[in-house]
Amino acid sequence: MVLFVTGRCHRTCWYCPLSRERKGLDVVFANDRLVASPSDIIREAENMSALGTGVTGGEPLLVLDRVVEYCTLLKEHFGPDHQIHLYTGLAPNEPMLGRLQGLVDEIRLHPPHESWPCILDTDFARSAALARRMGFTIGIEVPSLPGLGDLAAALPLLDFLNINELEWGETCAAAMRERGLEPEDGLHNAVKGARQWAEELPADPKVHLCSSVFKDSVQLRERLKRIAANTARPFEEVTDDGTVVYGVLEPAGSLDGFLDGLDGDDYEICEGRVETAWWVLADHAALVPGRKYVVERYPNGGMVVEVTPL
Numbered sequence: 001m002v003l004f005v006t007g008r009c010h011r012t013c014w015y016c017p018l019s020r021e022r023k024g025l026d027v028v029f030a031n032d033r034l035v036a037s038p039s040d041i042i043r044e045a046e047n048m049s050a051l052g053t054g055v056t057g058g059e060p061l062l063v064l065d066r067v068v069e070y071c072t073l074l075k076e077h078f079g080p081d082h083q084i085h086l087y088t089g090l091a092p093n094e095p096m097l098g099r100l101q102g103l104v105d106e107i108r109l110h111p112p113h114e115s116w117p118c119i120l121d122t123d124f125a126r127s128a129a130l131a132r133r134m135g136f137t138i139g140i141e142v143p144s145l146p147g148l149g150d151l152a153a154a155l156p157l158l159d160f161l162n163i164n165e166l167e168w169g170e171t172c173a174a175a176m177r178e179r180g181l182e183p184e185d186g187l188h189n190a191v192k193g194a195r196q197w198a199e200e201l202p203a204d205p206k207v208h209l210c211s212s213v214f215k216d217s218v219q220l221r222e223r224l225k226r227i228a229a230n231t232a233r234p235f236e237e238v239t240d241d242g243t244v245v246y247g248v249l250e251p252a253g254s255l256d257g258f259l260d261g262l263d264g265d266d267y268e269i270c271e272g273r274v275e276t277a278w279w280v281l282a283d284h285a286a287l288v289p290g291r292k293y294v295v296e297r298y299p300n301g302g303m304v305v306e307v308t309p310l
Helices: 038-047 060-078 094-100 113-121 123-133 148-157 173-178 194-200 212-231 278-287
Strands: 002-006 052-057 083-088 106-109 137-143 160-164 207-210 244-251 267-270 273-276 290-297 304-309
Touching: 002 060, 038 060, 038 212, 052 060, 060 083, 060 094, 094 123, 106 123, 113 123, 113 148, 123 137, 123 148, 137 148, 148 160, 148 194, 244 278, 273 278, 278 290
Parallel strands: 002 052, 052 083, 083 106, 106 137, 137 160, 160 207
Antiparallel strands: 244 273, 244 290, 267 273, 290 304
16 A cells, blocks of 8 residues: 655655645545545555555655554554555654654665765765664665666665656656656656666666556556455456446436346445446346446546446
């Protein structure tokens, strides 16, 4: 599960891809669901049978009390094997790390781009060494930008160095154009040339590259499939992408005849609409007049992907 604990941040990275609904705002999301209370976090984690949680933002350590509260909640509910990793653009000191001990298993540091050439002289290097001594798994995670090779000097201090392929975003598009950057193609968010910048780093088992395509086609898809497996209604078809498909009838008359022969699990009436298996609607919709269509959406009442009239 991705636990977004705040959109506030002390930095103004030009490549930040956060949406306008989150950037700079003190909001909390569990995956893509707005969190109104801590119980929403547990509910979303259960919906996807989450084995772990990534705590992110914004800058999570600006709301350290909130991070401690939510991580305590997750560990108490799911047990110590629920793996929690935290992303931060700060270099946490000993008191901060002390509050996270036993709650956060892994810390992913995000040093600013301008600090990379002198990374060993920064607080991030000192924080990494301290965190390792305190029992955390520690690494650096940054987007692929020119100068990645400078981070090789920090490898002895780290358990891993994660590189995310730089992605085009709505809120950072203007800054990318100012730097002469452009999307790699019309289908994906990857920035042209970003993968080549990662080649500045040596071949090392600690170095990992996460492509934009992997995040879209594997990580998101697997998360959706886990949620769908737990939340799909009996008549919803779960696709290979983790979306759910069902039929909708907005009747223009009596439902007599249409519902005959259907069990209670075969349909649901929602605000006057009949929602049922798309193939049932396709086979029997002629029995009653009205608007008929097939919906594909993210599971558990998520975003609608496509609506196809019948």
